[in-house]
């Protein structure tokens with residue numbers, strides 16, 4: 416194989432690797448799906464107890480993803496939203512405002528990101544075809560250098576203004592965007608990854624345009640809170656001013672009613688999927704035969720009778 420297709424192939428692999436996103440295990444990832452959004456709470460390309468790796472669309476702006484933690488970390492000094500009262504954490508209006516304001520603030524990076532994208536994927540192959548490798552590399556590196564310096568300056572300024580408390584994250588983003596044109600293309604979206612952190616994930620799902628499957632996620636979270644198990648609330652793991660599960664459940668119910676969903680339906684006993692099933696786990700809705708004494712997945716022992 417000649418060096419030109421090999422060079423472009425290597426570039427493509429490196430480029431695609433930029434569109435993998437690591438998410439902590441205590442966070443939800445919101446990524447683009449078609450014209451709307453979807454939430455990922457588990458699974459991924461690689462997953463461990465610390466987190467999971469997910470892909471996003473490999474195009475600037477369509478590769479946007481938001482990481483939203485399910486609870487504020489102990490001793491956090493993060494954004495005001497992390498310590499926000501529960502009505503703010505569940506405010507769809509507030510989330511929409513935040514989403515818009517961050518999006519608008521980072522608008523200048525759109526130009527540098529798309530110009531670099533065009534330079535790498537349109538100008539570079541054309542120049543390689545007509546000018547050969549040495550001249551192309553010289554033109555490409557000069558153009559990329561100008562755009563990368565502009566991108567890094569804009570990134571540092573805007574990120575400092577919007578996320579003043581995330582100094583380490585800013586340094587990491589600016590350094591990687593200064594060293595690689597592919598990372599610079601990606602910086603527009605990566606800089607906004609934590610924009611909605613601090614709000615409740617279900618409220619974020621309700622606020623994002625075109626989000627699919629809200630009710631399923633809400634019902635699942637509501638049941639986890641209604642039938643919570645002690646292993647999910649380790650001693651010392653919850654901040655003292657964190658809202659109680661009853662408050663969070665009530666806020667989910669309010670949000671559901673605003674969306675025309677009756678939360679009472681989430682707790683109704685299911686119909687038997689198999690004639691042998693006589694009881695079910697109220698947390699995960701798994702059905703069991705008469706002999707079962709607990710749900711192994713949830714460690715829930717008080718199984719309830721099924722609807723006949």
Ligand SMILES: [Zn+2]
Pocket residue numbers: 696697698699700701710711712713714715
């Ligand atoms: Zn269960």
